[in-house]
Amino acid sequence: MATVRSARWETGSARTLALDIPDWPGHLPGQHIDIRLTAEDGYQAQRSYSIASAGPGPVEISVQRLEDGEVSPYLADVVEAGDQIEVRGPVGGWFVWRAESTAPVTLVAGGSGIVPLMAMIRARGLAAGRQPFRLIYSVRTPGDVLYADELRRRALSDQGLDVRFVYTRAVPDGWPEPPARISVATLNTHGWPPDFEPDCFVCGPTSFVEVAADILVALGHDPKRIRTERFGGS
Numbered sequence: 001m002a003t004v005r006s007a008r009w010e011t012g013s014a015r016t017l018a019l020d021i022p023d024w025p026g027h028l029p030g031q032h033i034d035i036r037l038t039a040e041d042g043y044q045a046q047r048s049y050s051i052a053s054a055g056p057g058p059v060e061i062s063v064q065r066l067e068d069g070e071v072s073p074y075l076a077d078v079v080e081a082g083d084q085i086e087v088r089g090p091v092g093g094w095f096v097w098r099a100e101s102t103a104p105v106t107l108v109a110g111g112s113g114i115v116p117l118m119a120m121i122r123a124r125g126l127a128a129g130r131q132p133f134r135l136i137y138s139v140r141t142p143g144d145v146l147y148a149d150e151l152r153r154r155a156l157s158d159q160g161l162d163v164r165f166v167y168t169r170a171v172p173d174g175w176p177e178p179p180a181r182i183s184v185a186t187l188n189t190h191g192w193p194p195d196f197e198p199d200c201f202v203c204g205p206t207s208f209v210e211v212a213a214d215i216l217v218a219l220g221h222d223p224k225r226i227r228t229e230r231f232g233g234s
């Protein structure tokens, strides 16, 4: 059983839960945990949540509330510090970044797909890694950006980390372009070129991941270097 140590809002609809998990063996950035909720009548629901944190300390997850969802509104709105939650993990061995890797990295996030990619950015920071990272992060509006302050701070202080936002519904004041979806031009301009042989990590809703991965392949990236994690939905 995990104990919720604390909870904090990242946006108006996404909350980070810090969990104390006894005998936690440590984890690699990109891995997730499975959470199982049991209602008083015995009904159970299980969902996966990527680990946002890196290194020692509580295991953090960030849950985006889906209004019609079964589990996410409970985790985003109801759970409080001190509550106990059934968790299993860490889970997953493919969608992971290893600090020993020297390849440049292109990260492509759609919405809450930023969560495991943030763990990679944090792990690289902890290891003082020199691998050049480029993040392309698609959100509906500026208010939907998770970890906004931390991303801006890290990008400003670290020349090895580029962050490019793509706004699909509303742009910030002064933004030079109208709202748009990620495109060949976005990934071509703001990701690493295929010649650099980057490792590409793509995460978000299923349809977003499929579009982004198709674009990367069309641009000439080796499919073996494109790792994807689909969060569900259409």
Ligand SMILES: Cc1cc2nc3c(=O)[nH]c(=O)nc-3n(C[C@H](O)[C@H](O)[C@H](O)COP(=O)(O)OP(=O)(O)OC[C@H]3O[C@@H](n4cnc5c(N)ncnc54)[C@H](O)[C@@H]3O)c2cc1C
Binding pocket: 032, 047, 048, 049, 050, 051, 061, 062, 063, 064, 065, 066, 068, 069, 070, 071, 072, 073, 112, 115, 116, 204, 205, 229, 230, 231, 232, 233, 234
């Ligand atoms: C490996 C893995 C890691 C994940 N990590 C995270 C994470 O870090 N943060 C996070 O918030 N979620 C994450 N998810 C998604 C999470 O597991 C749940 O699917 C999500 O919270 C919705 O659960 P729910 O019970 O609220 O909605 P459900 O009751 O399961 O679904 C409600 C409706 O929303 C649709 N839907 C389900 N998931 C999505 C989605 N991602 N986008 C759009 N529509 C959707 C469903 O098709 C359905 O119509 C992850 C999923 C996987 C597989």
